[in-house]
Structure formats: structure tokens, C-alpha cells
Amino acid sequence: MAVLEISGITKSFTSHLSMGRTQVLRGVDLKVEAGEVLGLLGANGAGKTTTLKTAVGLLRPEQGSVRLFGMPITDVRARARMGFLPENPYFYDYLSGREFLDFYARLCGIAPSRRAARVAEMLARVGLEDRADRPLRKFSKGMVQRVGLAQALINEPDLIILDEPMSGLDPIGRREFRDIILELRRNGKAVLFSSHILADAEALCDRVAILRGGKVAACGRLDSMLSDRVRFWEATLSRVDPASLNVPHEKIWQRGEQVVVRLQEAEQVDTLIEEVRRLGGTLRSLVPHRRTLEDLFLGELGYEAPEETKAPAAEKPPIPKSRG
Amino acid sequence: MDKTLAIAANTFREAIRDRVLYLLLGFALLMIGSSIFLSLLTVGSREKIIIDLGLSAISLFGVLSAIFLGVSLVFKEIDKRTIYTIVTKPVGRAQFILGKYLGLVLTLSVNLVVMTLGFYALLLYEGAAHARLLPAIGLTLLELLVVTALALLFSSFSTPILSALFTLGAYLAGQLSWSLRLLQDRLDPGIGRAVCEFFYWVLPNLWRFNIRAEVTHAVPVPLAEVGLAVVYGLAYAALLVFIACLSFERRDFT
Numbered sequence: 001m002a003v004l005e006i007s008g009i010t011k012s013f014t015s016h017l018s019m020g021r022t023q024v025l026r027g028v029d030l031k032v033e034a035g036e037v038l039g040l041l042g043a044n045g046a047g048k049t050t051t052l053k054t055a056v057g058l059l060r061p062e063q064g065s066v067r068l069f070g071m072p073i074t075d076v077r078a079r080a081r082m083g084f085l086p087e088n089p090y091f092y093d094y095l096s097g098r099e100f101l102d103f104y105a106r107l108c109g110i111a112p113s114r115r116a117a118r119v120a121e122m123l124a125r126v127g128l129e130d131r132a133d134r135p136l137r138k139f140s141k142g143m144v145q146r147v148g149l150a151q152a153l154i155n156e157p158d159l160i161i162l163d164e165p166m167s168g169l170d171p172i173g174r175r176e177f178r179d180i181i182l183e184l185r186r187n188g189k190a191v192l193f194s195s196h197i198l199a200d201a202e203a204l205c206d207r208v209a210i211l212r213g214g215k216v217a218a219c220g221r222l223d224s225m226l227s228d229r230v231r232f233w234e235a236t237l238s239r240v241d242p243a244s245l246n247v248p249h250e251k252i253w254q255r256g257e258q259v260v261v262r263l264q265e266a267e268q269v270d271t272l273i274e275e276v277r278r279l280g281g282t283l284r285s286l287v288p289h290r291r292t293l294e295d296l297f298l299g300e301l302g303y304e305a306p307e308e309t310k311a312p313a314a315e316k317p318p319i320p321k322s323r324g
Numbered sequence: 325m326d327k328t329l330a331i332a333a334n335t336f337r338e339a340i341r342d343r344v345l346y347l348l349l350g351f352a353l354l355m356i357g358s359s360i361f362l363s364l365l366t367v368g369s370r371e372k373i374i375i376d377l378g379l380s381a382i383s384l385f386g387v388l389s390a391i392f393l394g395v396s397l398v399f400k401e402i403d404k405r406t407i408y409t410i411v412t413k414p415v416g417r418a419q420f421i422l423g424k425y426l427g428l429v430l431t432l433s434v435n436l437v438v439m440t441l442g443f444y445a446l447l448l449y450e451g452a453a454h455a456r457l458l459p460a461i462g463l464t465l466l467e468l469l470v471v472t473a474l475a476l477l478f479s480s481f482s483t484p485i486l487s488a489l490f491t492l493g494a495y496l497a498g499q500l501s502w503s504l505r506l507l508q509d510r511l512d513p514g515i516g517r518a519v520c521e522f523f524y525w526v527l528p529n530l531w532r533f534n535i536r537a538e539v540t541h542a543v544p545v546p547l548a549e550v551g552l553a554v555v556y557g558l559a560y561a562a563l564l565v566f567i568a569c570l571s572f573e574r575r576d577f578t
Contacts, residue, residue: 013578056412058577080414090404092334094341106330107413151409 001070003159003190004032009054009064010214011047024050026214027064032159032192037185039201040194041297042211048194049087051211052163055192056084068159080108083152087163087194089144093137097128097147100136101154108155122150127176141168149180160184162193166200178204202293210300217300225296230288233263235272240281247272258284327415328423335427339393340434348392349435352385353442360446371452372540378443379457379536383464385439387495390432390468394475395487397424398572407577418569425476425565432468436461459550460539466557467533471495473564474528480568480575498530528560 011025024047032038042048053059055066057073071078091100101119110118123129126146136144145168152160165181166174174197181191181204195201201208202222209219218225232250237259242252248271251262263269269286276283339345359377363370398421401407411417440461447453474494478487501524508520532553538545 053577058408058412060574060576076414076416079412082412084409084412086405086408089409090406091409092338092406094338095334099337103330103334104409104413107327107410107415109327109414148409155413 002031002067003034003069004030004055004161004192005065005067006030006051006055007064007067009051009061009066011050011054011059011061024214025054025061028211028214028216030055030209030216030219032190034158034190035185035188036206037181037191037193037204039205039208040192040211041196041198041201041208041293042194043301044196046211047214048211049163052161052192052194056082056161080155081158083155083157083160085145085148085152085160085162085165087167089148091136091144091148091151094135096133096135097123097139098132100147101150104151105154110155118154122154125153125180126150142170142173145169145173145177149177153184157189159190159192162191164195165193166195166197174200198293198297208293210297212301218296222293226291226293230266230290231295232289233266233269233286234289235261235263235269235286236284237261237276238282238284240276240279244279245272245275247275328419328426331410331415331420331423332425332427332430335397335424336430336434339428339431344392345389345431345435348385348389349438352381352435352439355381355385356439356443356446360450371450374446374450375452375454375457375540376536378446379460379464379540382436382439382443382461383467383534383536386432386436386464386468387471389435390428390471391475391488391491391495393428393431394472395479395484395491397428397476397479399479399484399487402577411577417572417575421476421480421569421572422565425472425568428472428476429469432472433465436465436468454539454542456542457539459545460536463533463535463550463553463557466554466561467530469561470498470528470530470533470557470564473561473568477564477568477571480571494528495530498528499534500531501527501529502531529556532556 007029008027009025010023010027012021012023014020015022028047028051030038030040030051040048040051050059054061055068055073057066057079066073068075068078069081073079092103095103098119101122102115105115105118120129120132123132126149128143128146128150131139131143136147139147145165149162149165152162162181165177169177178200181193184191185206191204193204205222207219207221208225210217236255237245238257240259242254242259245252245259245261247261247263248265248268249261250264253260261272263272273283356378359374359381362377363373366373401410401424407420410420444453447457471491475487475491478490482490504520504524504527508517508524511517511520535545535550537543
């Protein structure tokens with residue numbers, strides 16, 4: 001059974017001054033299985049936040065359904081197993097970190113005898129134990145984000161939903177957030193998060209779903225979406241005269257004493273190796289350049305994938321293609 | 325129930341860490357204290373004027389606090405988005421509304437106790453600390469229960485400014501709703517009488533909670549009348565909170 005199952009949800013909002021409606025979600029289908037990290041990607045306005053808000057019950061879908069652990073989202077037993085951190089969260093700033101987490105622990109029905117220990121444990125986990133008694137209004141944005149993560153995890157949920165969790169964090173904070181998410185996955189928890197930051201998604205996700213125009217444009221395992229799509233191969237050779245190299249290639253240029261060849265097809269690699277051997281040269285390196293998440297993302301959004309490796313300006317201009 | 329109480333306790337904590345409450349309370353105590361000077365300017369029994377002004381000040385500032393804090397009670401949670409992490413916890417929306425309501429009622433009750441203590445300190449000084457005044461203050465608390473529920477209901481679907489206007493309107497109409505009965509008696513049977521009857525029942529009969537003139541002048545108030553006011557106040561407030569819960573249940577948080 002899926003931990004979270006979103007089927008065909010639609011949602012529209014009344015536009016400014018009640019003039020017509022804006023359709024934000026146009027039938028989103030999404031499934032999160034136990035123990036997986038699913039990244040929800042999309043451009044601004046693609047419907048990421050609306051999808052997540054509908055998933056946690058802040059918005060009611062017009063059509064379609066949301067099932068959390070097989071139950072409707074209105075069921076408090078389902079919500080007892082979920083944790084949620086909204087985008088740019090704001091909390092009761094008159095409370096100290098400890099009071100804040102104690103309040104949330106109480107809302108989750110954690111017994112009074114276990115509450116203090118649980119709060120202390122969460123404060124330590126997000127690295128706020130020495131600032132626990134300061135009011136939240138004196139917290140930096142990164143600290144608010146951490147205490148927000150602590151409230152999402154306080155009930156030891158099986159599914160954690162995070163809306164843009166990395167925004168506003170410094171590199172150390174992002175690293176710590178990543179580590180916590182990976183630790184959750186190791187403990188068999190499911191995580192659904194939205195992000196603009198593709199590097200985070202690539203580092204964390206088992207699967208990604210790309211939203212476009214209120215629909216899931218692509219969804220699948222990250223390894224299968226990326227691995228079998230090598231964009232090109234780049235070989236670095238030495239002691240080879242580029243003019244005498246008889247291999248069909250996309251590009252060839254000189255980098256100092258070495259020659260760099262870019263190949264499009266895997267079969268060309270074998271030909272290249274034979275040619276280098278024949279000419280008495282050395283193959284220094286051979287690197288497959290795979291399709292990155294950014295290429296995939298931009299491709300789904302209708303942009304052309306960017307050039308990944310460019311010949312630096314200091315290098316000699318590409319040698320005209322030789323056809324073999 | 326513990327979750328509702330947790331929300332109530334947090335609402336109370338928010339109010340007592342807010343300076344606005346102390347400002348209102350300070351004004352109320354100042355007004356109660358100033359009744360001494362006002363009594364010097366007026367012809368009539370000094371004691372009665374102090375009592376009358378003091379009781380009115382307690383009621384007025386209680387109602388102002390109820391409206392002022394009540395209309396922003398839920399709106400602030402939505403506006404500042406603190407509600408996102410509350411209603412996604414295993415907490416029912418009705419529990420949230422009830423908790424917010426109880427938290428504000430607790431705040432207003434503490435407020436009322438402080439004002440009463442200030443008032444009685446003044447009366448002790450004047451040698452007029454009569455126990456007969458207490459039922460009038462008790463009924464003021466019931467009035468506050470109803471006004472707070474009105475503010476909560478309006479704010480569950482409207483902005484704070486509109487809610488404050490609606491609540492103030494309902495408060496004023498509720499003070500005068502007894503006159504609908506007088507009007508009804510003068511009308512011929514028909515649609516006019518039915519309309520009067522309808523509004524008499526729908527509007528809060530807040531005048532039922534006002535026995536200030538009676539206690540000031542030591543006119544006995546029948547116990548049944550006080551009892552009826554208590555039952556009416558509790559039932560009316562409960563109904564309003566129930567409707568607020570229903571209205572909140574269907575709400576989207578964008």
C-alpha cells in the first residue's frame with residue numbers, strides 16, 4: 001500500500017477581484033511508497049505548493065482524492081503518522097524553542113512523561129540545544145527552518161512532507177538537512193519534498209516527479225531516468241596527431257599536449273581505442289557524460305539542455321571534423 | 325481534550341505576552357479609579373456613582389477586549405500561516421476553534437478578575453464593598469462569553485475590521501433587542517410581528533446580562549432571572565462556537 005496516494009486532483013482559485021478562476025492543478029497523480037524519497041520539481045507556479053497543501057489537507061481538492069496510509073486526510077489517525085514543514089514557515093515567535101516543541105508534542109498526543117525527553121532529543125537532532133530557551137523571534141531564518149523540521153519530526157512520522165526545505169539555508173544547513181533526510185530514509189521513512197534546487201533533489205531522491213502546468217509531466221526513478229542516457233563521451237589522448245585520427249566524432253580539440261575527443265555513440269568508443277592503439281598513442285581518460293537532472297528538468301519544461309562541457313577559452317579552437 | 329487545552333493554554337500565553345492587553349487593562353483600572361473624581365462633580369449619592377461607573381467600566385473594557393482580541397484570534401493564525409502546522413497535526417479543526425475560544429475566555433476571565441480586584445480595592449477604601457455587586461460582574465463574564473463567540477464566528481469567514489464592525493453591531497443590537505418586544509406589541513398580527521419575533525430570537529439578548537442598575541440601587545433581582553440569563557448565555561455562546569466550527573471545517577488555507 002502506498003503511504004500517500006494522490007489521484008487526479010484538480011484545484012482552481014478565484015483570481016483577483018473575483019474575475020474568473022485560475023486553474024492551478026489539472027489532475028495530479030502521485031504516489032509515495034514507504035521508505036522512498038520523492039522529489040517534486042517544477043518551475044515557479046507549476047503547482048508544487050498547491051499539490052503539497054492539498055496532500056496535507058490545508059486545501060480540499062475539487063476533484064480527485066488524497067489517501068494517506070489508506071485513509072482520507074481528514075482522519076486524524078492518518079495525520080498522526082505524518083509530519084509537515086511548510087515553505088518559509090512562521091511560528092509563534094513569543095515562544096522559546098523548547099516551549100514551541102513542547103506545544104507541538106502535546107498536539108501530537110505525546111504523553112507528559114515522555115514529552116520533555118522527546119523535545120530535548122529533537123532539539124539536539126536539529127542542533128538547537130544551546131538556543132532552546134531563546135524566543136523564536138530572535139531566531140535566524142535557518143534556525144526557524146531547523147525548529148520547523150523538529151516540529152515535523154516530533155511525532156516520529158512515517159511520512160514527512162517538506163515544502164522547499166532547503167530555501168534560506170546556508171551550505172552547512174543544507175548539508176545537515178540532507179543528512180537528516182537520508183537518515184530518515186535509512187530508517188524506512190518516506191519523504192516527499194518540493195525543491196527548486198536540483199542538486200539537492202539529485203543527491204536525495206529515489207524518484208522525482210516534474211510538475212508542469214498543473215500536471216505531472218514526468219515521474220520515475222532517478223537512476224533509470226538519468227543513467228541510460230549518456231549524452232556524450234569525452235576521451236583525453238596523448239601522443240596522437242589529431243589530423244591522423246580516423247574516428248567519427250562530434251568535436252576534437254587540443255588541450256596543451258593532449259587531445260580531447262567528444263564522441264556521440266558508444267560504438268565510436270571502440271573505434272577510437274583501436275585507432276589510438278594503431279597510432280601508438282595513449283588513452284588518458286574516457287568519461288561518459290550522463291544526462292543530469294537539470295537537463296531532464298529543462299527538457300521537460302521545453303528548454304534545450306545546456307552545453308555541459310565547453311572548451312575553455314585558453315584552449316585551441318576545435319579542429320575541423322574529420323569524417324571516417 | 326488535552327489538545328484543545330494545549331491550544332487554549334497557548335492562546336492564553338500569547339495574550340499575556342502581548343502588550344495590548346496590559347494597555348486595555350491599564351485604561352480600565354484608570355477609568356475605575358477616576359470614578360472617585362467624577363463622583364465629586366455629580367449631584368447624588370457618591371457611592372452609587374462610583375459603583376455604577378465602576379461596573380460599567382468593567383463591562384465596557386471587557387467587551388472591548390473581547391472584540392479586539394476575538395476578531396484577530398483566528399485571522400492572525402491564518403494570516404501569519406501558523407495554522408499550517410497546527411491543523412496538519414492530529415488535531416481536529418473544531419478542537420482548534422474550541423481551544424482558541426477557551427484560551428481567549430480564560431484571558432478575559434483573568435482580565436475581569438484583575439478589574440474586579442481593582443474595583444473592590446476602591447470600594448473598600450470608600451467603605452462600600454458590597455457582595456451584592458458580584459452577580460452583576462458574574463453576568464458580565466457571560467456577556468463576554470457571547471461577545472467573544474460572536475467575534476470568533478465573524479472572524480471565521482471575514483477580515484478583522486469587518487468582523488469588529490459586525491460584532492460591534494451585534495453587540496449594540498443585542499443591548500436593545502428587548503425593544504423588539506415592545507414594537508411587536510404595537511403591530512398587527514402579520515409579517516411585521518413575525519420579523520420582530522425572528523430578530524428577537526436571532527439577536528443576542530445581551531440586556532439579560534445587565535443587572536448593574538439593580539445591584540447599584542440594591543433592588544433585589546429574582547434568582548430565576550439570573551439563572552435564565554446564565555443558561556441563555558451558555559447556550560447562545562455554545563451555538564455560535566458550533567457554527568464557527570462548521571464554517572471552519574470547510575475552509576481552505578491558501
